[in-house]
Amino acid sequence: MALVDYATSAGVALLTLNDPPVNGYTHEMMKDLDAAILEARFDNDVHVIVITGHGEKFFCAGANINMLRESDPTFKYYFCLHANETLSRLEHTPKLCIAALNGHTVGGGLEIAMACDLRIARKGAGKVGLPEVALGVLPGTGGTQRLARLIGKSRAIQLMCEGQTFDFETALAVGLINDVWETASHDEFMDRILAYSHTFTLPDRAALAVGRIKRAVQTGFEVGLEQGLALERELQAELFTSEDAREGLAAYMEKRKPVFQGK
Structure with missing residues (x-):
């Protein structure tokens, strides 16, 4: 079973991280995400990529801790390398990418979101942050680099060293996300995300x-x-x-x- 659902509609490719309950990613999920990014890149009818999480509680809780605990250092290194390559491939694809933050977006989940061009969150749906320091490690899928580029070095160091998680409004205030939308339901949020995504597609937008x-x-x-x-x-x-x-x-x-x- 695919761990990333892939669907297209009128110029938009929707990629859904699907491994309930927290949509934590393994090497298998990252390979599926990599394949989905490439499929969207090569599809001339796709102009916008949207990434979200399955369900209403989590966009993504980051890397699967059990996988990391049970694997050897060599696997961990190549796992991080491939994850970095996957997110760089997303970042380099010349198509707009929007992260639809439907729930908690922490650790590696936030690192995925930061590799997108825009980040839009559903009000009250969860928290964001890079708390890896509590595990004795650093954010190793681009977090140290992308967070500093988004919000500045000093604030990024503070947030990562304190291991804070915070609400979407705080993330908006520091420039980590682009917008917070208040919607009555998860379905309404996703409908609005897709409608917004379609504003960047043909024939109205170049x-x-x-x-x-x-x-x-x-x-x-x-x-x-x-x-x-x-x-x-x-x-x-x-x-x-x-x-x-x-x-x-x-x-x-x-x-x-x-x-x-x-x-």
Whole structure:
């Protein structure tokens, strides 16, 4: 049985971490997530990737502790390496990725969410944090690096060394997540997430441009300004040759709504 459910709808791929009750990830789940990311990457009809957790209580509680306790150091190393590669693959895919935080998002679960471009949480559904210090280890699936880049070095060190978990409103205030939505139910939250995701798809939004905005920021942020500007110019030159750019410019001049095709 797959540990990551995969479904598509009108340009959006929905990836659901599915290992109740806490959706903790094993190497098997990470391999399924890796495969799902690649499937969405190669699908020309997919423009947005949404990642969420099964059920109403957990997005993901992080790595499966029993798996880590029973495995040897060599397995642990390669497990972390593959998890890093998987999340980097998600981050480098030039399609917008949204983490729908439907419940508690802690440890490696938050590390998965931080590899997404946007993080939107359901109000009151759970807490977030990187409490690995309580286990005598550090957040080893990109947590130390991505958290510092999102909220700054000093605050990141504080949160990880204290091992705090905190509510979504606090996460919003420190810049860790993008928005908190109040909804009557989990189903309403997911319906709203998918509706929001569809605003980034064809024909109303230039999905090629969205993907390259993501790529320019995700890659350019990690290099010097001059290299980032060079990447930006190359991506812009690529977009200028697209039919969507011609359509966008023509629609602006003709004072009409553009119809994008992803070409």
